[in-house]
Amino acid sequence: MALKDESIRQFTEAPATRLSGRFSVLTRLRRRIERWPLLRFVAVVAATTLVYSAAVRLGIQFGAAAWALIASALAAAAAIDWRGKGEPEAAAMNEARLMALTARIRPHFLYNSLNAILGTIRNDPRAAETALEEMAELFRALMNDPRQLTPLSDEIALCRKYLALERLRLGDRVQVQWDIDNCPPDALVPPLMLQPLLENAVYHGVEPMSQPAPIAFRLIAAGRMLVIELSNAHEAGNTHERGNRMALANIRERLEIYYGLAAYLNAEMRDGRYTVRIVVPYESAAR
């Protein structure tokens, strides 16, 4: 089941970096032009001068050349302006999509947790206090700006708070094997992507099991890519496929907004275990 790091590197790096390279050169250029009006002005002037000098070299009369100059200047300005206008609109749309897609806590989890806290207050007020604090942290994270990538260490801390809450109601049945030492904590990831994956794993791989069935969480930095792998036990005939597919489709869409084609997600069932693997470009917070 466990993949060798080397093989992960092989299958992740080749197509993904190529795509990300092409994707980023174009995007960066466009973004730079769009961000600095001066650069835009220079671009328009450069384009105009090119057309003008070409006209002169071809011996075209100044009158005609002047017209060409004006026309091309207008066209260049319009073209760049169109890009400039289209981008913020697309960005706004992506922003709205992100807002809509960013995971909301499942009602199932919210109400069950509240119920568990209510059942804990009288016998163990301190545990109940801690649980409410953890819940506050989870909701704070949910209210955060979904557009900003966040350091992996923050996301892992959030996962641990979430797991502590699940442990309050499910007890020792919640077990996670963390394999994350090979991953730099300053790597940046989309916010609230790991926690919903974990929530899925608890819902499908822990709650239906009477015996503890550990969840395995692996994070690997493989060259310029970051691999996130989460697997859980899966019982045949588990009937909540639909919710799971929706959660994955949601994460896929968010990955596309953040990274374009440079990131991807796949999921597979093998030997009674369900594994989700996400590969994103490795970006560091330090950069």
Place this chain on the structure above:
Amino acid sequence: MTPLRILLVDDEKPARVRLRQLLDDLAARLATRVVDEAADGVEALEKLAERMVDVVLVDIRMPRLDGLQLALHIARLPQPPAVIFVTAYDKYAVQAFELAAVDYLLKPVRAERLEEALRKIRRGFSDVSLHSLAPQGRLQLRCSERGRVSMIPLDEVLYFKAELKYVTVRTARGEHLLEESLTQLESEFGARFLRVHRNCLVARNAIAGYERGTPKEGETEAQWLLLLQGSTEKIPVSRRQWAQVKAAIKGE
């Protein structure tokens, strides 16, 4: 007034604790006694076999045997207790409960709602509510062996055979005795099982093929035998059922 005898069924301990506390809080107005707790449906069936209970408070999502499946088994008990489902918010479950007109409480449970539900308990279920809650029927069969309840997934059943007082259920792993009649089984699981003989129902998806046996002494025509997947046993088909069985196999 004698206190209502209650069994709490939830896989989450704090949830059971919470229900106990609420029942305690209500004690002055409504006499109840929690006779036991169970952490899943199978354990609940074991507890119900040991003692009489008036009301079972049942969580929906549980390992081994979930709340709805447990309700199907409770309905078959000789004196079924009332069942009140307790569930965290789930749009579909709540819709199903409304349609089936069964009692349910939402988590976190409130004392007033719990009291209200306990005051109007109805014993047993109507067939209509059972069917609308779990249209596929039971997914597991229950058999008691030496006082222990064990569950057999319906998917694993190769055939049922009636012998004297009992029905034997055969899986690839072994044989168990059931306390139900072949007719009942046929009416509940008719879509998945085929009557091949007066005393035998075979799982349609376990049929691997058929062959002709050797004729008995004094008979000219030999009996047809069904071959099963996952077993070397051959099941005789009665002459009366043969046409029907053959049609069913060919049709698939």
